[in-house]
Amino acid sequence: xxxxxxxxxxxxxxxxxxxxxxxxxxxxxxxxxxxxxxxxxxxxxxxxxxxxxxxxxxxxxxxxxxxxxxxxxxxxxxxxxxxxxxxxxxxxxxxxxxxxxxxxxxxxxxxxxxxxxxxxxxxxxxxxxxxxxxxxxxxxxxxxxxxxxxxxxxxxxxxxxxxxxxxxxxxxxxxxxxxxxxxxxxxxxxxxxxxxxxxxxxxxxxxxxxxxxxxxxxxxxxxxxxxxxxxxxxxxxxxxxxxxxxxxxxxxxxxxxxxxxxxxxxxxxxxxxxxxxxxxxxxxxxxxxx
Numbered sequence: 427x428x429x430x431x432x433x434x435x436x437x438x439x440x441x442x443x444x445x446x447x448x449x450x451x452x453x454x455x456x457x458x459x460x461x462x463x464x465x466x467x468x469x470x471x472x473x474x475x476x477x478x479x480x481x482x483x484x485x486x487x488x489x490x491x492x493x494x495x496x497x498x499x500x501x502x503x504x505x506x507x508x509x510x511x512x513x514x515x516x517x518x519x520x521x522x523x524x525x526x527x528x529x530x531x532x533x534x535x536x537x538x539x540x541x542x543x544x545x546x547x548x549x550x551x552x553x554x555x556x557x558x559x560x561x562x563x564x565x566x567x568x569x570x571x572x573x574x575x576x577x578x579x580x581x582x583x584x585x586x587x588x589x590x591x592x593x594x595x596x597x598x599x600x601x602x603x604x605x606x607x608x609x610x611x612x613x614x615x616x617x618x619x620x621x622x623x624x625x626x627x628x629x630x631x632x633x634x635x636x637x638x639x640x641x642x643x644x645x646x647x648x649x650x651x652x653x654x655x656x657x658x659x660x661x662x663x664x665x666x667x668x669x670x671x672x673x674x675x676x677x678x679x680x681x682x683x684x685x686x687x688x689x690x691x692x693x694x695x696x697x698x699x700x701x702x703x704x705x706x707x708x709x710x711x712x713x714x715x716x
Contacts, residue, residue: 430502432466433495435459436474440492441550444482503700515544516702522567524551525645526585526689529664531567538709545702564703566692569618578698580691580707583714586663587619587687589678595655596676602658605632605682612657617643618687619660625682632682660684689714 438448439459449456467474472487484492503517522531527549539547550563569585591601595612602608605625613636615621625632639657642648645665652659653674669675691710697703 428465429469430499432462432469433499435462436466436495437492437499439463439475439482440484440488445477513544514542514701514705516700517546517548518565518702518706519548519550519563520565520567521550521552521563525665526567526662527551530583530689534710534713537713538706541709542702542705545705564693564697564700565706568690568692569687576695578693578695580693580711582689582691582710585687585689587660587684588663589623589658589682589684590652590661590666590669590675591658591678592652592655592675593673595652595657598655601676602678605634605679608634608636608658611636612639613637614639614648614651614657614659615641616645616648616660617641619684623660624685625679626685627682629681 435448435452438451439445442448442451445456445459445463449459452459463474470487470491472491473485474488474491476483476485499517520535527535535547535549539545567582599611602611605623608623613623615636615638621636621638623634623636625634640648640651642651645662648659649661649665649669651657652661653669658678666675670677691707693703693707
C-alpha cells in the first residue's frame with residue numbers, strides 16, 4: 427500500500443511541477459513528498475527527478491516509468507470498484523476549464539461526492555474549453571468534438587455566447603448595428619473563438635475577421651477587460667448576467683448571434699466500464715438536462 431501512495435505522490439509531482447505544489451494538492455508537508463519520492467526511487471532503483479531550487483524535471487528513467495505508474499493506478503482504482511460490488515467506489519480523475527467549473531460544474535461535483543462518499547476525485551483545472559481527453563483522465567469537460575475513435579462524447583448542456591461592451595465604451599466609440607461594423611471597433615478576443623467571429627441571423631450567416639486589441643485564453647480576464655471599457659468581446663451569457671442587471675455591460679447585435687457551443691464530457695472508451703464514471707455521467711445528465 428505504501429508503494430501505491432508513493433506512486434500517487436510521484437504523479438502529483440509530475441502534474442503540479444513541484445514538490446511544494448504537490449504537497450498543497452495532497453494536503454501534506456513538502457518533507458512528506460520528498461520522503462515518498464525518495465522511497466519510490468529506492469524501491470525502483472532509479473532517479474525520478476532532476477531537482478533544483480527553481481524547477482523539478484523528469485529524468486529519462488522517470489519519463490520511462492511514468493506511463494506504467496499511470497496504468498498501475500488506473501488498474502488498481504478500477505479493481506477496487508469492481509471488488510465493492512454495487513457500491514460506487516474508487517478514484518476519479520477529471521480535467522475541466524476553470525471558469526466553467528467554478529460557475530457550473532464545481533457545485534455539481536461537490537454534490538456528487540456528497541452522494542457517493544466512497545468516491546475520491548482529482549479535479550484538475552485548466553484555461554481551455556477546447557481540451558481533448560487523454561488516457562490519464564476518466565473524464566474531460568470541453569466543447570470540441572473528439573477526433574479520436576476511442577474517445578466518446580457525451581453532450582451535457584448548451585453554452586451560449588453573445589457580444590458585449592460597456593456603456594462607457596459605446597458612448598466613446600458608438601454601437602455597431604451589424605457584424606461588418608466590428609472591423610472598425612476595438613475587439614477583445616478569446617482564443618476559443620479566435621479572430622474570425624461567426625454570426626447567424628434571419629438574414630443570413632456572417633463571418634467577420636476582427637482586429638484584436640487583446641487576446642487571452644481566460645474568460646474572466648476577458649470579461650474584466652470589457653468591464654474596463656477596453657472593447658467588444660464575445661462572452662458566455664451565464665458569465666455576464668450580474669453585469670447586465672447592474673447596468674455595467676450591454677449585449678450587442680441582438681439580431682446576430684454567435685453559433686452556440688455545447689459543453690461535453692469526453693470519456694475514453696475503456697473508462698466507461700468504471701461504475702464511478704457511469705454514475706458521474708448519469709449525475710451530470712440529471713443536473714444539466716435541458
